[in-house]
Amino acid sequence: MINLENPLLDVREAVMMRVFMCMLLVLLLLSGCSNDPNVQEHAIATPDVGERVEDQPADQDSGVQDGNTDTDREEMSDTGSEESEQAEDPKSPDLSTAYDEAGKLLDALKARDASVLAGLLEYTGQFHAIPFDQGMAENIIKGFEINFDLDSLVAEANEEGTSWLPESGQFEFILKDNGDASRFDDHENVLLVSFGENGSQVYYYNPYIRYFPFAFDMVSRYMQLIEAEDAQGLAAFLNPDDLDVPVWVAEETINQYKKFLDGASPAVRYQDKFLFVVSNGQGEEHLFQIVYGDGLMGIRDEFIPEF
Known part of the structure; x- marks a missing residue:
């Protein structure tokens, strides 16, 4: 109202x-x-004491997901690309690879296949500027065939060897067969397998690979100079490096062989290892040896006087 x-x-x-x-x-x-x-409310969850941060739900508005920020994802993506590129690089040679390469060499020797062996030794020949042709490969096979039992020949890693350098791509093996290992000297039963920088080039070392192929030509030349009584040529031939061999040493060597042969022509045969035998046709034999080392070869013969 x-x-x-x-x-x-x-x-x-x-x-x-x-x-x-x-x-x-x-x-x-x-x-x-x-x-x-x-x-x-818009809030970021915080963990309690003793609780793992990974167990907390991610804040969708803060750019955080699965514990990684956008920057983290970019860095991980870059790292992943680097790892992918590294994975595509050739794998560094390891002991297993070295065993495989040693096996290829032994297989060629056992098969007496000079053609395959020459192919395997291609890089070794390039390294020494010496072409390992089929003829040289046949000599290598001969050396192994006489000095090893090829059927039982195996290679075993020698991690205690002085040439065991896997960090440098070099692996040392001991060659073993059914025979007595004590018969070897001068590392005749050592096999080195080394890899070039890219891992695809393989270098092999063993005295019967590095030196033996040249032994027969060396012995043949030695006998030719003695028969020709060429003291100057023999002195030059006996020069192992920069050490000059006096001509009188060559003359004395020739005289010793003249006495031994007594007018006969020398008959030379290969014995084993790096040993050769000269026969005078009268039932007498004289032994001399090819010596080697540091890429050099020489002759050790009792008929050569010391100087």
Whole structure:
């Protein structure tokens, strides 16, 4: 009911009542929103003491996922590319690879296959600037055939050897067969397998590979100079390096052989290892030896005087 005596008062009261009701409604709405379970705060979860960070859920808005930031993923991608490139590089030669290469050499020797052997020794020949042709390969096979039992010949790694340098791509093997190992000297039963920088070039060393192929030509030349009584030529031939051999040494050697041969022509045969035998046709034989080392070869003969 409106107060007719003071109608303005009634209006003010009505307005105030409406304002009060509106404020009450707003408060009720705000209170209801604060309790709405569908409203979430934006917060980064932090681990409790003793809890692994990896166990916490990732913050999708912070750029973090599976424990890696975008920068981490880029770095891992780069690392992965490097690892992939490294995986494509040739694998460094190891003992297993060296065994395989040693096996190829022994297989060629056992098969008496000079052609295959010459192919295997191609890089070895290039290294020494000496072409290992089929004729030289046949001499190598002959040396192994006489001095080893090829059927039982095997190669065993010798990690205690002085030439065992796997970090440099070089592996030392001992050649063994059914015979007595004590019969070998001067590393005659040692096989080295070395790899070039790219791992595909294989170098083999054994005295019967490095020196033996030249032994027969050397012996033949030695006998020719003696028969021709060429003291100057023999002195030059006996020169092992930069050490000059006096001509008188060659002359004395020739005289010793003249006495031994007594006018006969020398008959030379190969015995074993690096030993050769000269026969004078009268039942007498004289032994001399090819010596080698550091890429040089020489002759050790009792008929050559010391100087």
